[in-house]
Amino acid sequence: METDEITFNTLYENYNDFEENNLKELIFNRFEYNWSELTGKHFYCLKITKTPQRTNYHHFNFESLQEISRKLTNGMVSLGSIPNRRFWNKYFEGGVRTISIHQTDPQEYPSFNLNFIVFSDNDNLDVRIFSNLYSRIKMIDRSLEFSMEYLGTFDRPVIIKDTDYQVNIFWESEPVKKLGRKNMEDMLSTTNQRPRFFGKLFKSNKPQYINKLQK
Numbered sequence: 679m680e681t682d683e684i685t686f687n688t689l690y691e692n693y694n695d696f697e698e699n700n701l702k703e704l705i706f707n708r709f710e711y712n713w714s715e716l717t718g719k720h721f722y723c724l725k726i727t728k729t730p731q732r733t734n735y736h737h738f739n740f741e742s743l744q745e746i747s748r749k750l751t752n753g754m755v756s757l758g759s760i761p762n763r764r765f766w767n768k769y770f771e772g773g774v775r776t777i778s779i780h781q782t783d784p785q786e787y788p789s790f791n792l793n794f795i796v797f798s799d800n801d802n803l804d805v806r807i808f809s810n811l812y813s814r815i816k817m818i819d820r821s822l823e824f825s826m827e828y829l830g831t832f833d834r835p836v837i838i839k840d841t842d843y844q845v846n847i848f849w850e851s852e853p854v855k856k857l858g859r860k861n862m863e864d865m866l867s868t869t870n871q872r873p874r875f876f877g878k879l880f881k882s883n884k885p886q887y888i889n890k891l892q893k
Contacts, residue, residue, distance in 0.1 A: 721837055727792075740864040781853075808826055
């Protein structure tokens with residue numbers, strides 16, 4: 679990783695198309711379009727966190743963060759006889775994934791979060807499958823932290839409120855600079871991320887959903 683002087687202003691100049699984030703609106707519209715199918719479904723918020731440390735920050739990159747998501751939702755690594763992909767599809771019908779980055783102390787490295795809002799016909803999954811899901815995540819990377827929260831049945835305002843996509847970083851802090859220019863560029867581009875829909879929400883990728891609220 680580069681350790682020379684890197685400033686947020688220098689990186690920002692390379693993003694001339696930087697626009698206000700409309701991610702929450704995109705998510706809201708997609709849920710709104712599918713509201714009739716989502717009524718009665720049970721919703722959960724899953725958060726997987728990776729925080730670089732002094733001893734391993736030079737190995738961190740956004741590709742490894744994306745790889746965590748792929749291995750969990752579509753991977754063939756098995757716990758017992760059931761691969762992750764089969765386990766995930768058995769319990770979750772669909773959802774949306776966002777990335778958030780939070781740095782609460784300029785002396786510490788930021789925490790990178792994969793945030794999943796998922797839905798299922800099954801209640802009590804936060805109790806029933808937590809241990810199994812936690813074990814699968816630890817098989818991917820033992821340093822990951824994981825939480826799972828039950829949000830209730832479909833409630834659009836609540837679900838949108840629990841969607842985390844914020845990027846809160848001390849851009850001029852030494853830990854951020856140590857992550858290098860490429861990671862800083864990826865962190866900056868995350869502020870303009872698009873949500874990743876999967877399952878039933880992915881299949882409903884139609885232009886009409888954008889205008890649903892206006893009908």
